[in-house]
Amino acid sequence: MTGCGAKKEDAAGGNAVKIKFATDAAYAPMEYMDKDKITGFDIDFLDAVMKEAGLSYDVTNTGWDTMLTSVQAGKEYQAGISSVSITDERKQTYDYSIPYFESTNMILVKEGSPVKSADDLKDKKVAVQISTTADTLMTKIMGGDNQSLKRMDNNTLAIMELENNGVDAVVADIAIIREYVKNNPDKKLVAIADSKNFESEYYGILLPKGSELKQKLDPAIKKVIEGGAYATIYKKWFGQEPDVKKLLEQK
Template sequence: MASAAHAVTLKAATDPSFVPFEMLDQESGEMVGFDIDILNAIGERAGFDIDLKTMDFNGIIPAVQTGSVDVAIAGITITEAREKIVDFTDPYYDSGLQILTSANNGDIEDIEGLEGKKIGTKIGSTSYDYLTANLGDSTITPYPGSADMYMALMSGSVDAVFYDAPNVGYFAKTKGNGRVKTVGPLYEGQQYGIAFTEGSEWTEAANEALAEMKSDGSYAEIYQKWFGAMPGDSQ
């Protein structure tokens, strides 16, 4: 591992709207969140600094693919299609997709309950792909940012939101508290990875750093800061 005196700065990209993984701290004007802490800690151990830029999620994988950025972290689900064009680290977070409805909605309890309903999701996300593959009869509206789809749900423009579980759960516990609820199981178990440009010399060093963080407890500290206790066996 390199020393703390880093000579290399990597151009990094994230999506500013995937709370609590990455979000803008209004007071400092800096990006904060679980992903930001993870990437900074990995860089500290692997020997690189970060020059972080924000962009819409839809543009992140193409930016890594073309080399306009060196690395991206944005709750990016590892998929076969994405693995063909970027190099992923080992998974650093286990996730899935979940349904969010209004707190007083008793009709929707699972994915079957979304048939014929208006559903909001995010452009370019695996949740959008899942919906289009499994719910052809529903009205699926892709929104550019997660805040937009949550506003649509609370205003009644859509009957449900279907999106990444940690983001949905965080919203239900914070701004949506008392007004929305998560329902049903997790769908399509997913794992998030950090994306490097294909053939990057940094992927292996990042994996080594991540493994160290998991073994020495520093990963757990970052996890607990943003999500509370580490989950045990999945339910």
């Protein structure tokens, strides 16, 4: 589905310049393709933020690697939104908005698997999406040159590899794994949390270094979170209340 070029446009503003966002729409329920339309939590959240900021924008499904490289350049796309975890390593290359979502990684295995935590994955075959925090975490646990760590172009391919018995487990964001397990009960897959090895992460909107857009987005994000719109969107996609207080405490 990478490169479908689907767009969502905001009618707010009337500004002559549209802010162009890149995304990897393969992360249901965060961002994914519904026929020819990009939808998901991130997309609804972005719409609320851009309306609050009074900015016109569009979103294009570019795929993960293209999003990272193009946002870094800051020419074709001025920002990226795609469940991008804020990390110290990425901060060396990008700026971020303030955090807008708390996440963590989870392990996905088949029913009956002996795997109970990330420590059990050291001698197993594991699939992750390349250049994600799951990739970073499992590289530390398994070793960078470990041939049993399979780095896939997206999480859909990683999960397919598990279903086809090519790997013993997948490691990916909690929202993606929970959504897949919920929507595919016939697959007999199990989601495993591991708070010891996988700490909370926070997503931010990805920006080029020195982007002036941050000064416009941050106040709008804060208002969306504090004003109740965030909770409404969160409940729509996850069926529960977000911990807004904890989220606002993050820097």
